[in-house]
Amino acid sequence: MTTAHEPTIPPPRRLRPWNAVERRLARVGITGRMLVLVAPVLWLLVFFLVPLLVVFGISLATKQFGRPPYSALLSTEEGTVQLTLHLSNYIRLFTDNLYVAAYLSSIRIAAIATIITLIIGYPMAYAIARSSDRWRNILLMLVILPFFTSFLLRVYALTGFMRGNGVINQFLALFGIEPLVMMQTDFAVYVGIVYTYLPFMILPLYTTLVKLDVSLFEASADLGARPARTFLSVTLPLSMPGIIAGSMLVFIPAIGEFVIPSLLGGPGTLMIGRVLWDEFFTNTNWPRAAAVAMAMLVVVVVPIMLLQRAQSAVVEK
Amino acid sequence: MRRGWFLPIAAALGFSFLYAPIISLVIFSFNESKLVTVWSGFSTKWYGELFSDPQLLGAAWLSLQIAALSASIALVLGTLAAVALVRFRRFKGRTLFSGMVSAPLVMPDVITGLALLLLFVAMESTLGWPRGRGMLTIVIAHATFCTAYVCVVVQSRLSDFDRSLEEAAMDLGASPLRTFFDITLPIIAPALVSGWLLGFTLSLDDLVIASFVSGPGSSTLPMVIFSKVKLGVSPDVNALATIIIGIVALGVLAATILQLRSRPKKARA
Numbered sequence: 001m002t003t004a005h006e007p008t009i010p011p012p013r014r015l016r017p018w019n020a021v022e023r024r025l026a027r028v029g030i031t032g033r034m035l036v037l038v039a040p041v042l043w044l045l046v047f048f049l050v051p052l053l054v055v056f057g058i059s060l061a062t063k064q065f066g067r068p069p070y071s072a073l074l075s076t077e078e079g080t081v082q083l084t085l086h087l088s089n090y091i092r093l094f095t096d097n098l099y100v101a102a103y104l105s106s107i108r109i110a111a112i113a114t115i116i117t118l119i120i121g122y123p124m125a126y127a128i129a130r131s132s133d134r135w136r137n138i139l140l141m142l143v144i145l146p147f148f149t150s151f152l153l154r155v156y157a158l159t160g161f162m163r164g165n166g167v168i169n170q171f172l173a174l175f176g177i178e179p180l181v182m183m184q185t186d187f188a189v190y191v192g193i194v195y196t197y198l199p200f201m202i203l204p205l206y207t208t209l210v211k212l213d214v215s216l217f218e219a220s221a222d223l224g225a226r227p228a229r230t231f232l233s234v235t236l237p238l239s240m241p242g243i244i245a246g247s248m249l250v251f252i253p254a255i256g257e258f259v260i261p262s263l264l265g266g267p268g269t270l271m272i273g274r275v276l277w278d279e280f281f282t283n284t285n286w287p288r289a290a291a292v293a294m295a296m297l298v299v300v301v302v303p304i305m306l307l308q309r310a311q312s313a314v315v316e317k
Numbered sequence: 318m319r320r321g322w323f324l325p326i327a328a329a330l331g332f333s334f335l336y337a338p339i340i341s342l343v344i345f346s347f348n349e350s351k352l353v354t355v356w357s358g359f360s361t362k363w364y365g366e367l368f369s370d371p372q373l374l375g376a377a378w379l380s381l382q383i384a385a386l387s388a389s390i391a392l393v394l395g396t397l398a399a400v401a402l403v404r405f406r407r408f409k410g411r412t413l414f415s416g417m418v419s420a421p422l423v424m425p426d427v428i429t430g431l432a433l434l435l436l437f438v439a440m441e442s443t444l445g446w447p448r449g450r451g452m453l454t455i456v457i458a459h460a461t462f463c464t465a466y467v468c469v470v471v472q473s474r475l476s477d478f479d480r481s482l483e484e485a486a487m488d489l490g491a492s493p494l495r496t497f498f499d500i501t502l503p504i505i506a507p508a509l510v511s512g513w514l515l516g517f518t519l520s521l522d523d524l525v526i527a528s529f530v531s532g533p534g535s536s537t538l539p540m541v542i543f544s545k546v547k548l549g550v551s552p553d554v555n556a557l558a559t560i561i562i563g564i565v566a567l568g569v570l571a572a573t574i575l576q577l578r579s580r581p582k583k584a585r586a
Binding site: 021022032033036037039040041043044045047048049050051052054055058068120121123124126127128130137139141142143144145146148149150151152153154156157158159160161165167195198199248249252253255256257258259262263273276277280281286289290293296297300304307308311 | 323324325327328331332334335336337338339341342345355393394395397398400401405408410414416417418419420421423424425426427428429431432433435436438439442457458460461464492493494514515518521522524525528529539542543546547554555558561562565566568569570573
């Protein structure tokens, strides 16, 4: 395209004034790099990093009536500045069974749902990677489309599907099968997570699987390996970065999930995202909610680091 | 390497799992009965009901404005961040920067929402800005996480394009800025379009973060939907969902076609 015809260089007079602008900026010591970096760096510092520090700070305060509803960390008394830190929120996290149970059950639910998503997503990603060029684009778009469709509405669609008189039970009734109770159970939460996060699993898996060299499979088959053996000792290990990246993309947000347990789960479905929500909105205990958030952050930091390493491996290969 | 029937069947089952609930939701939006799961005849009355609900329309308008604004801010910030990450191999604080850019992608919404709210409250009491919470604070919050998504999309486009085009422009005497606007920008334009669309739909979709940082009187569409859905399945939500899904499907289709069209050209260049 661009290389096909002569580059058209307008005479210098009609040049857009970029060159002059740059020269003038360079004279006061501002380089192009700094200009590119300044806006995103400032924005992310102020609206991403600083807020996390604020959460940490407020997690060390206590609940108070008034605006804002938490105690000040710094106070001036008789001319001296005093720093008051409360560890009570964190102590409460470890001593109150509700929080410990919520953390453990969030991790368990997220882990089980991630494994189910992997089991469903892997064959799908594999099928897409092995399909013909024309089909591949169509199938990929079909994976991406739900990702663009409202998350909230997809969870809502599931409620219509799994209700007592929902589509599944009406279908079962055709065969004379008693209606199943699916809504407001942990089962519904698993279905919800798998359903909404499946595209996140398929895309990185597909990216690693599509890059695998077909000759490896042929070599393995020539050497007498059965398909199952080839899969276990060639395909599976080589797709490990995709498996890790996909699993973390499901596991991390699932831990803090709020919408799915509150729409699909029952009152007994304990998840930490919901606990944080209630602590904040129902109990208006902001410092406690902040402490819950900090503890949640600790839980997701290791998976996030795993994800970063796996993602660079997915991209580089 | 074909595993015969297993892969196609697994894929077909997987795709029906992805689409069956959405399709049934669309079908039941045309149901006459208030019972969303029992078919009693074709009707479009729920769509009519939708357009006579001022609360819903107001929330929808607010959400569209927020989505357009935050996607646009995120487009600028995300593109700049992507250029920095792809083109500047080494700079001070690169690891921190790339971490800050990509962390919002996986950060649980409840943490992001709470963190931004606490920031806004602290800023209001020390700096006096932002005054209260509402559209402005939601836009800031959405722009922050959309930046991460735009950056990922633009980054992948920037890293697989032919640097020699830029080098040629520079050799011909164009400054880096001019090269960026005349060469780089037109080439990454499809990625910018899909990045903006992605940001727009994510903003339109967000319930949790908006719930934390919104103020009285600024309920977004997902907040209104959520409070309706909490009370049970209602057919007008089905109708609303159908409209949104229809618009999104068209948008994604258009963006995909755009990207596919621009690809063969790139291969030749």
